[in-house]
Amino acid sequence: MKKKIMAWVLAFLIIFLQMPTLAFAEAKEENQAEKTYTIPVQLMHAYNPGKASMGNGALIHEAKVVVKDGKVQVDLTFKGLEFMNMYGHLTKLFVYKDNIFPGTETSPMKVIENMQDTGLDGKTHTFPKVLRFEMDQKAFLQAECIWVQVNVDAMDALNSNMQGEASYDKIIQGAGAQNAKLVFDLTEMKKDLEGGEEPPSPQPGIADKKALIKAIQDYGNAGGEAYTYESNTRYIKAYQNALTLLGLDASQKVINEAVKNLKSAYEGLVKAQTPSNGGNSGGNNFNTGTGNQNGNNLNPGNNNQQQANVITYQVPVEVLKAFDSGYSMANNAINHTAYVEVSKNQCRYNVQFGPMQRNFGGKTLTGNLYNLFILDGGERQANQGANNTWSWIMNKKADKVRIKVWVDAMDHIASDTEHGNPLIKGKGAQEAILSLNWNQAKEVSRSGTANNNNLFQAGFQNSQTTTNTDPFKQTETQKTVTSQETAIKSKTGFSDTNGHWAKTAIDYVTGKGYFMGIGGGKFAPDETTTRGQFVTVLGRMAQVKTKDYSSSSFSDVAISSYYGPYVEWAAKKQIIQGVGDGKYDPNRTISREEMALMIRNFLKATGRTIKEKQAASFADQEEISPWAKDAVLEMAKLGLVKGTDKGNFEPRGPFTRAQVAQVLYNIDHH
Known part of the structure; x- marks a missing residue:
């Protein structure tokens, strides 16, 4: 004891x-000595890796970070944003609670300093200059990015329902809010705080996404059109949120909530689709029938009506955000009546867009949609007709159509043309969803052929969307596969390459079948190239047999996609590597240094030998990543890549379609 x-x-x-x-x-x-750092920062697109947010041009790319007592205090500085002779400003910036995205709670950053500056209306206004947020030091150092929501007055103005001369008091704050992420370069800060050793970065995939993947498989691609517009909209939001989470490091709580919401939204669709009164839905019935049903029967069976080859319907349509809830900016520009021509098992959709226009201080801010792509398993360009009408063919009456739009104002902002940078068409491309309310569709005509004279009288002023004699005979750009695979080859050039520095190379590679146009007789030489697209042209050059590849090594590469077999080929040949966590990131714009490394690996894998032509060095070669430096210099010595007029290589700059064409041309003409 x-x-x-x-x-x-x-x-x-x-x-x-x-x-x-x-x-x-x-x-x-608790009494940790205060330390202050100047940290590089960028405001990046929330969903497209490597793409800058629209508001990045307003951000001063150095943040002040103060560390004390286990907390960080981050100050961000902003300036006016010039575009298309207008002058906009960031008005508010919000951070997501606990840095969880997609999240439901945000808090505004604290305004530390204001500035007086000229606004959209030409008058002097007060705008935030320095904004501050605080968070836990450990969480800040381990975060891949900080998720934010951005309000810019010009975007809010375009999305606010204003008529005539606009003023600031009529702008709806947050109407054009965009999600984005702040990306900090914490290399030096981590070395200082951790005694020269960086702490291990957080492992991706912190939540188990198996349930989310299964939910998308079980509840994705819900069929049927005879359900309410409200249930359709709810389902779209839940489905897109689930897809977005697959590419993000989200908490288990957020994952579970997304699964729950998607299942609930799907069940709402099923309930809304269930007909009552023994099959009489009492509204629009889209199924083949044999009796006298109420409402519009869009696929009439034996109902004593004369059969027609083509039936045309007016369908209410709105444009929703692709990744978030609410309406897209393009919703203010679309004619909210779509015309859909139905013939047997094919449908042609016709929509019309007008300009998005706001007047400020005697100046007009105008955004014009000038290109439209359909994203239905690939990317294909819609056909443009008179009065900015656009048409495309699908094999079903779809309630939702995923699209990508090019708007000139967005391209100017994204390209930062006001500071002398060249306009890159499509750089400000935005994805959206066309939501068609089939529950209120109306039959307007029946005929033996499409494009009858009554088609557009109600809304499109008799404009025709196409001159095809048979509108349901698909052209190469109308097939339901990516335009990268089917656009017309050109041996003589394109309408947008005349006088272009790379015209000879473009005509050569398209004639060889390595590269395709984008449709409409255009090549889009200055458009950027993605990692998936670049591997595809390399695969075509190597004459890869796509049928030899039936499965994918990457979770974000579907073998059924146009680039799927080529990515798998390149992985097997050690031409490419993934980005971690079993992913390849095929839709990210490829950088110039990534391109150089892939070209070197491609030459080795295909046994091509090219003699050195010149010595090589670049003024900015110290900025080339260590893993790519040897490849860049080697490809330069072979004469396959060149620097800019200033002697720089710009390793992290984008690689355009014209530049790809020139490299392929150089390889074949070594």
Whole structure:
């Protein structure tokens, strides 16, 4: 018994003697010396890796970060944003609670300093200049990015329902809000705080996404059109949110909530689709029938009506955001009546867009949609007709159509043309969803052929969307596969390459079948190239047999996609590597240094030998990533790649379609 008592006393004394030390350690932590850093920062697109956000041009790309007592205080500085002779400003910036995205709670950053500057209306207004947020030091150092929501007055103005001369008091704050992410370069800060050693980065995939993947498989691609517009909209939001989460490091709580919401939204669709009264839905019935049903029967069976080859319907349509809830900016520009021509198992969709226009201080801010792509398993260009009408063919009456639009104003902002940078068409491309309300569709005509004279009288002023004699005979750009695979080859050039520095190379590679146009007799030489597209042209050059590849090594590459077999070929040949976590990131714009490394690996894998032509060095070669430096210099010595007029290589700059064409041309003409 005495031994036990002595043991307890000894343990108590040890703990008591350690208490001052522990208290001192805690005090030391609480009284951490303040440190201040200047950290590089970029405002990047929320969903497209490597793409800058629209508001990036307004951000001063150095943040002030103060570290003290286990907390960080981050100050961001902003300036006016010039575009298309207008001058906009960031008005508010919000951070997502606990840095969880997609999340439901945000808090505004604190305004530390304001500035007086000229606004959209030409008058002087007060705008935030320095904004601040605070968070836990450890969380900040381990975060891949900081998720934010951005308000810019010009975007809000375009999305606010204003008529005539606009003023700031009519702008709806947040109407054009965009999600984005702040990406900090913490390399030097981590080295200083951690004594020269960077802490391990957080492992991707912190949540189990198996349930999310299964939910998308079970509840994705819900069929049927005879359900309410509200249930359709709810389902779209839940489905797109689930897809977005697959590419993000989200918490298990957020993943579980997304699964729950998607299942609930799907069940809502099923319930809304279930007909009542023994099959009489009492509204629009899209199924083949044999009796007298109420409402419009869009696929009439034996209902004593004369059959027609083509039936045309007016369908209410709106444009929703592709990744978030709410309406897309393009919703203010679309004619909200679509015309859909149905013939057997094919449908042609016809929509019309007008300009998005706002007047400020005697100046007009106008955004014009000038290109439209359909994203249905690939990317194909819609056909443009008179009065900015667009048409495309699908094999079903779809309630939702995923699209990508090019708007000139967005391209100017994304290209930062006001500071002398060249306009890159499509750089400000935005994805959206056309939501068609079939529940309120109306039949407007029946005929033996499409494009009858009554088609557009109600809304499109008799404009024709195409001159095809048979509108359901698909052209190469109308097939339901990517335009990269089917656009017309050109041996003589394109309408947008005349006088272009790379015209000879473009005509050569398209004639060889390495590259395709984008449709409409255009090549889009200055459009950027993605990692998936670049591997595809390399695969075509190597005459890869796509049928030899039936499965994918990457979770974000579907073998059924146009680039799927080529990516798998390139992986097997060690031409490419993934980006981690079993992914390839095929839709990210390829950088010039990535291109150089892939070209070197391609030459090795295909046994091509090219003699050195010249010595090579670049003024900015110290900025080339270590893993790519040898490849860049080697490809330069072979004469396959060149620098800019200033002697720079610009390793992280984008690689355009024209530049790809020139490299392929150089390889074949070494």
